Amino acid sequence: MIADIDAKLLLGTDQEERLAPLLTEVRRDPATLTRHVARAARVVGRGPGPYGHRVEDVARARLLLAACETLGPQAAADVVAEQYGSGDADERRAVLIALPALDAGPEGIGDAAVPVVLDALRTNDTRLVAAAMGPYAAEHLPDDAWRHGVLKCLFTGVPLAAVAHLEARRDAELDRMVRALADERRAAGRDVPDDATRLLAR
Amino acid sequence: MRIFDPHIHMTSRTTDDYEAMYAAGVRAVVEPAFWLGQPRTSVGSFVDYFDGLLGWERFRASQFGIAHHATIALNPKEANDPRCLGVLDVLPRYLEKDGVVAVGEIGFDSMTDAEETVMVRQLELAGEHDLPVMVHTPHRDKVAGTRRTLEIVQQVGLPPERVLVDHLNEKTVDLVDDAGCWAGFSVYPDTKMDEDRMVAILERRGLDRVLVNSAADWGRSDPLKTYRTGQAMLAGGYTDDDVDRVLWRNPVAFYGQSGRLLLDDGSLDATVGASAADFEGNTLQRGEPVGLA
Numbered sequence: 001m002i003a004d005i006d007a008k009l010l011l012g013t014d015q016e017e018r019l020a021p022l023l024t025e026v027r028r029d030p031a032t033l034t035r036h037v038a039r040a041a042r043v044v045g046r047g048p049g050p051y052g053h054r055v056e057d058v059a060r061a062r063l064l065l066a067a068c069e070t071l072g073p074q075a076a077a078d079v080v081a082e083q084y085g086s087g088d089a090d091e092r093r094a095v096l097i098a099l100p101a102l103d104a105g106p107e108g109i110g111d112a113a114v115p116v117v118l119d120a121l122r123t124n125d126t127r128l129v130a131a132a133m134g135p136y137a138a139e140h141l142p143d144d145a146w147r148h149g150v151l152k153c154l155f156t157g158v159p160l161a162a163v164a165h166l167e168a169r170r171d172a173e174l175d176r177m178v179r180a181l182a183d184e185r186r187a188a189g190r191d192v193p194d195d196a197t198r199l200l201a202r
Numbered sequence: 203m204r205i206f207d208p209h210i211h212m213t214s215r216t217t218d219d220y221e222a223m224y225a226a227g228v229r230a231v232v233e234p235a236f237w238l239g240q241p242r243t244s245v246g247s248f249v250d251y252f253d254g255l256l257g258w259e260r261f262r263a264s265q266f267g268i269a270h271h272a273t274i275a276l277n278p279k280e281a282n283d284p285r286c287l288g289v290l291d292v293l294p295r296y297l298e299k300d301g302v303v304a305v306g307e308i309g310f311d312s313m314t315d316a317e318e319t320v321m322v323r324q325l326e327l328a329g330e331h332d333l334p335v336m337v338h339t340p341h342r343d344k345v346a347g348t349r350r351t352l353e354i355v356q357q358v359g360l361p362p363e364r365v366l367v368d369h370l371n372e373k374t375v376d377l378v379d380d381a382g383c384w385a386g387f388s389v390y391p392d393t394k395m396d397e398d399r400m401v402a403i404l405e406r407r408g409l410d411r412v413l414v415n416s417a418a419d420w421g422r423s424d425p426l427k428t429y430r431t432g433q434a435m436l437a438g439g440y441t442d443d444d445v446d447r448v449l450w451r452n453p454v455a456f457y458g459q460s461g462r463l464l465l466d467d468g469s470l471d472a473t474v475g476a477s478a479a480d481f482e483g484n485t486l487q488r489g490e491p492v493g494l495a
C-alpha cells in the first residue's frame with residue numbers, strides 16, 4: 001500500500017545499509033517487527049538525521065511501513081495499533097511519524113489510526129504531542145480534537161510550527177480558544193506564549 | 203561531584219527531589235522495577251507500570267537534566283502470586299528496549315519455591331537478552347538468602363561480573379566479593395547501610411566492583427544519600443577521583459555492559475538531555491520543560 005517513500009523518511013548511505021537487512025527480515029517475517037523496532041536505534045543509529053527526522057525515528061517508521069506494505073487498510077491499522085501499544089515513547093513517536101506515509105494512496109489507512117493520535121495527545125510528553133500534530137492529524141482528526149491538540153501545544157511549549165497545515169485548518173473557534181488562553185495568562189500576570197500572540201496577529 | 207544513582211525509585215519521588223538531586227550532582231539514575239507497596243492483581247497493572255518507567259518517568263527525569271534508565275523484572279514478593287506470573291511472558295518484549303539496562307529487581311523475599319523458580323527463569327532471560335542482572339537480597343534472613351542467591355547464579359551460569367547483588371551489609375559483602383559479583387549498598391536514614399559504615403566497608407574491601415545507591419522509594423529514604431556518602435568518603439580521606447570512581451565510573455561500568463546507557467558525559471553514545479530532537483523542521487530540546495497545567 002506504500003507507493004513511494006517520502007524524502008523525509010530517507011537516511012544516509014551507511015544508515016540505509018544497516019537498515020536494509022532489517023527491512024528484508026520484517027518483509028520475510030512480520031512477527032519480527034516488534035523486536036527490530038525496539039533494537040533499531042542500537043543497530044541503525046541515533047540522533048539528528050539527514051532530512052529532518054531523527055535517525056531512529058526514520059528507521060522505526062520504515063520498518064513499520066515495510067510490515068504494512070502488502071496489507072489492506074484495516075490489517076495495516078491493526079499493525080499500527082499493536083506497534084504503538086507495545087512501544088516505548090520513542091517507538092510510539094516513530095509510529096506517529098509513519099502515519100502520513102501509511103495514509104497515502106487509495107489503499108491508505110484513512111481514519112483508522114485516529115485512536116493512536118488521540119492517545120498521544122492525552123500524554124504530557126512533548127515529543128509525542130509534537131509528532132501527533134503532523135499531517136495525518138491535520139487530515140483526519142475531528143475539529144474539536146484537533147483544536148485541543150493545537151491548544152495543548154501552546155500549553156506544553158511545543159512550537160506551533162510542529163502543527164501541520166495550521167493556517168488551512170485554523171477556524172474562528174480555535175482563535176477564540178487561543179484568545180481565552182492569552183486572557184487567562186494575562187489575568188494571572190503570566191507570559192502569553194509567543195506562538196499564541198503570533199497566531200492571533202496573523 | 204558527578205553522581206550516577208544505580209538504584210532509585212523515582213516514580214515515588216517528587217519534582218523537588220529531582221531538583222535537589224540535580225543540584226547535588228546527580229546526572230543519571232537507574233530505576234529498578236519493584237513492588238509498589240500495594241500488591242498488584244493483574245499482568246495489565248505491570249504493563250502500565252513498565253510503560254511508565256520507560257515513558258513518562260524517563261521524560262520527567264529528562265526535564266530535570268537527569269538521564270533515566272530502568273531495569274525490568276517480576277519482583278520477588280509478587281512472584282508468589284499466581285495472578286502475576288503472566289508477567290514473565292511479557293518480559294521478553296521489554297528486555298529489548300533502549301532504556302532497559304538490566305533484568306531486575308529479581309531475588310528472594312521469603313525464599314519460597316515460587317520465588318526461586320521465577321528467579322531462575324529471569325536469570326535465563328538475562329542471558330537470552332544479553333543483559334546484566336540486578337539482584338535484591340532479602341531483608342529477613344539476609345545471609346542465608348544471599349548465599350542461596352549466589353548458588354543459583356552459579357548454577358545458571360551467568361558470568362559473575364554481569365551480576366549485581368544489592369542491599370548488602372557487613373554480614374553479606376564477603377560472600378558476594380568471593381563470588382566475583384558486583385556488590386551494591388543501599389544507604390538509608392535508619393535501616394540498611396549508613397554513610398559511615400559504608401566508608402568503613404570501602405576501607406576494608408576497596409573500591410572495585412562496588413555500587414552505592416540511595417534506593418529511595420515511598421518508604422523513609424533520602425535521594426541524596428549517594429551525595430552524602432561521597433561527602434563521607436572525602437571526610438574519610440578519599441580523593442575526588444575515588445569518589446568519582448564509586449559514584450560515577452563504577453555504575454557506568456556495570457550497567458554499560460548492557461550497551462544501552464545513554465549519557466551525555468561524552469563517554470558514551472550521547473542523546474538524553476543533550477541533543478536536539480527535530481520535529482517537522484523545528485528544533486525541540488528533549489527535556490524541554492512542560493507546563494502541567
